[in-house]
Amino acid sequence: MAPGRPLRESAKPAAARHRRSDSQTDRRLRDGGKARTSTAARRRRRIRRVPLADGTHRLHVVLIMLAVAMSLCAGRLLQLQGFDSSAYAAESAAALTQRMPLLPSRGDITDRNGTVLAATEPAVAVTADPSLTGKQPGAFAVVIAPYLGMTVEELLPLLTKRDTHFVYLKKQVPAMTYTRMAAALAEQNLYGVFRESDPIRTYPAGSLAGPIVGFVDGDGTGKAGLESSLQSQLAGVEGQEEYESAPNGSKIPLGDSKITPAQNGYDYQLTLDSELQWVAQRRVAQQVKKAKADFGFAITMNIKTGEILALAQAPTYDSNDPKSSLKKHRNLQAVTAPYEPGSVQKILTSAALLESGHAGEGTRVSIPNRLPSGPYLIKDHFEHSDDYRLNMRGVIAKSSNIGTAMLARQMPIDQLHDYLAKFGLGKKTGIELPGESLGTLPDADMEPMTRDRVAFGQGLAVTGIQEVSAIAGLLNGGVYNPPTIIKSATDSDGKQVALPVREPRRIVSTTTSAHIRDLMRAVVDNSSTGKYSLRLDGYTSGGKTGTAQRGTARGYQGYITSYVGFAPLKDPQIITYVVVNNPKKGDPTGTQVAAPVFRDIMQYALPRYSVAPSKKAVLKPKPISW
Structure with a gap:
């Protein structure tokens, strides 16, 4: 404090100074500090601070969060390794496991002598x-x-294909x-x-037995013939290889692997004789071409066993190139295409008459020139007097429609129906080929007019295999052998495979069988001796011609010609049935169109199967008239 100034005066200026100082500060805060105040405010707005407790509390929060995270990881680990470990391991293994099919080898098809008809090339x-x-x-x-x-x-596009x-x-x-x-x-x-x-399916024999053997498509599936009907047996069972692979799909050399071997298909040996089949096939083709026919077929059968030795048709196709043929030519006409058999049917009608006792070989018939039947008149293929006298043998030898209808009228309609059904008409024979037709057999209550027509081969429909099997049974002492085209089958180990057994059955007595043979002998005995003779060189034989009107969607147009015959007469061994459909050139009769094919096939087949020639190839004819 300065000397001479009173204390009260010196104090007042100090308080004043403090007040001035405060007011100045307020002014600075109000004036000069406005910028700093707004900046601080903005900073306070940008920085969000979460108030926390002290450090210990913050540590507890962090530790709890870590404990929860570790618990979740531990739980997931326990689930993966403890509870779902096998499932996830399997899923992982499956993702790296590749499966490759192991294709079986398709079975071979051979003829009765081992000639390969269908094989598989690696x-x-x-x-x-x-x-x-x-x-x-x-x-x-x-x-x-x-x-x-x-x-x-x-x-190049294949080798560089993406994804x-x-x-x-x-x-x-x-x-x-x-x-x-x-x-x-x-x-x-x-x-x-x-x-x-x-593998590639090959057919070394080409068109030989093409419709019988059939063919396969690009996937190796049978589409026709035995390739189709025996598909599952020939194809075998597919195997599989499983192995671990790397991500790029390549096999891991030391990885786990498992192989389920494929089971190769069965090999089948047919009853067909390739050489006889070739003869029959060539001969049918020649005749179809010569007669300008729609098609033709020939069936040669072992009467004693029902084995098919040849089943030829024309036109045919090459199994190696089926697409080059028409679709209709790929079907077996003798199995799939029913037709009215014509006069060959008279053999079955005669068997029913003989077996039932309503007629015998010597039964006499006075045959008119025309026979009324409902609103129609039945006539014969040849003109004769109004009192044409024939016995039953003569009715068959001359192939009289009128005589056959008159004889059939001697038995009840339902009885005739039952015998024809017993002979196998109206149902499948069960041959091992696809597409077999039932044919058509009128009911047991058919009209009398229908019965008349059925007796001589119209008004019903048969397949070639039905007709030849029935006639073979009538010739075989009356015992019917179901037709078969399969001789044996073996598995991939060469062991015999059991085939379905179809038992023979008796359809007529041995006596009736002998009479049928004699009736068919009469046809041969009374045939011409020239170009169109029905006789076989060196063998006694029997037969029956057929010339049926050809039924179409537009009615009857053209003819179906046929001939069935057997040899030797006393002990029949081989039967051949030839059918030529709609010949347009020459005389459309069974004698001139079908019989020549029969003769050529039988003349080859009989010595080939060691059938001894007959001591007397020509027998004295028995009477056919009265």
Whole structure:
């Protein structure tokens, strides 16, 4: 404090100074500090601070959060390794497991002497992994093009295909060709081309028995003939290979693998004789061409067993190239196409009359020139007097429609029906070929007019296999053998496979059978001796001609000509039935169109099967009239 100034005066200025100082500060805060105040406010608005407790509390929160996270991880780990470990392991293994089919070898088909009719040639489908081949597509294409018969331009898009590890390059490549190609790729250190089993079905005999053997499609599935009806047995059972693979799909050399072997298909041996089949096939084709017919077929059967020795038809097709033929020619006409049999049917009518006792070989018939039947008149194929006298043997020898209808009227209609059904008409024979038809047999309450027509071969429909089997049974001492075209079957180990057994059955007595043979002998005995003789050289035989009007959607147009015959007479061994449909050139009769084919086939077949010639090839004819 300065001397001379009073204390009260010195104090006032100090308080004043403090007040001034405060007011100045307020002014600075109001004026000069406005910018700083707004800046601080903005900072306070941008920075959001969460108030926390002290450090210990913050540590507890962090530890709790870590404990929850670790608990979740531990629970998931326990689920994966404790409870669901096997499921996830299996899922992981499945993702890395590849499965490749192992295709079985399709069974062979041979004839009765072992001649191969259908076989399987080893072949492969060539595949590629574009993720590997796409790096050097040009190098791959240049190497493999000559082996696959493809151009480089065709291969490049396949070898470079995106977003896939698998493409087919070509199917059914011979196995040896692939082996040589694989060696060429290995020399160039090119890896990415693989193979799958894809065998080729071949038919060494070509068109021989084509409709019987059939063919397979591109997938190896039977589409016709025995290839179709025996599909499951011939195809076998597919196997499988499982192995662990790397992510790129390649096999892990030491990884787990499992193989389920494929079961190869059965091999089938047929009853067919290839050489006899060739003779029959050629002869039928010649006659169809000569007569300008729609088609024809011939069936040769062992009477004692029911075995089919030949089943030929024309037109036919090559099983190696079925697409070059018309679809209708791929069906077996003798099995799938019913027709009205005509006069050959008179043999079955005669058997019913003989077996029932309503007529005998010597039964006399006075035959008018015309026979009323409902609103129609029945006539014969030849003109005769109004009192034409024939016995039953003569009715068959002359093939009289009127005489047959008159004899059939001697028995009840339902009885005739029952006998024809017993002989196998109106139902399948059960032969092992696809598409067999039932044919058509009128009911037991058919009209009398229908009965008259059925007696001589109209008003019903049969298949060739039905008709020949029935007649063979009548000749075989009255015992019917179900027709068969399969002789035996073996599995992949060469063991015999049991085939379905169809037992023979008696259809007529031995006495009736002998009479039938004699009736059919009368046809041969009374045939001409010239160009169209029905006799066989060196053998006694019997037969029956057939010339039926051909039924179409527009009514009867043209004819179906046929001839059935057997030899030897006393102990029948072989029967052949020939049918030529709608011949347009020459005389359309069974004698002139079908019988010559029968003779040529039988003259080859009889000595081939060691059938001894007859001591008396020509027998004295028995009377046919009275």
